[in-house]
Amino acid sequence: KAGVTQTPRYLIKTRGQQVTLSCSPISGHRSVSWYQQTPGQGLQFLFEYFSETQRNKGNFPGRFSGRQFSNSRSEMNVSTLELGDSALYLCASSLTGSTNQPQHFGDGTRLSIL
């Protein structure tokens, strides 16, 4: 069974640009969560999607947004990039997003802002 796939693996952008990251969950998983990982702040929850609806959101500015498609694939968008947005962005999937289900992570997209 294929795991969680994130594309691209690496991205370099400049301040002010926008970026879109993609995540394909494990087949049959309908919940997709996004996390930001930085050396200073660690792993922080961005948002979660299920059946094309955002059900949960972390404490990030509106520049961070996402969506989910009918096949459960998800995208995350960051607009007006700032230097502090440099991070590893991780996507995770689970069957339904219930608290008793482990999340399975992709290898992440490393975003560097120049």
Add this chain to the structure above:
Amino acid sequence: AQSVTQLDSQVPVFEEAPVELRCNYSSSVSVYLFWYVQYPNQGLQLLLKYLSGSTLVESINGFEAEFNKSQTSFHLRKPSVHISNTAEYFCAVSLDSWGKLQFGAGTQVVVTP
């Protein structure tokens, strides 16, 4: 507020020696607990989970963790480590919230010969 504390940021250990990584959480409600491992340039891999039942949970690769409700701890142990266990280990709590894990700061394990 709930939080997860990993007491050691880095743990050096010799090959074939035992290791214990400490994790404490604060929560007034029932939680589900997980340990994940992250190798360089990779995502997080699930090591083991506590959902209910026996307080001692084991993984297929020799790790074990014990859930202690009175001490609100979920420490991870391995009796004998290998060079390949060099990685960062994260303790996580699943709270009463869709699709959200709260992570500790991580413990870097460095295994040397």
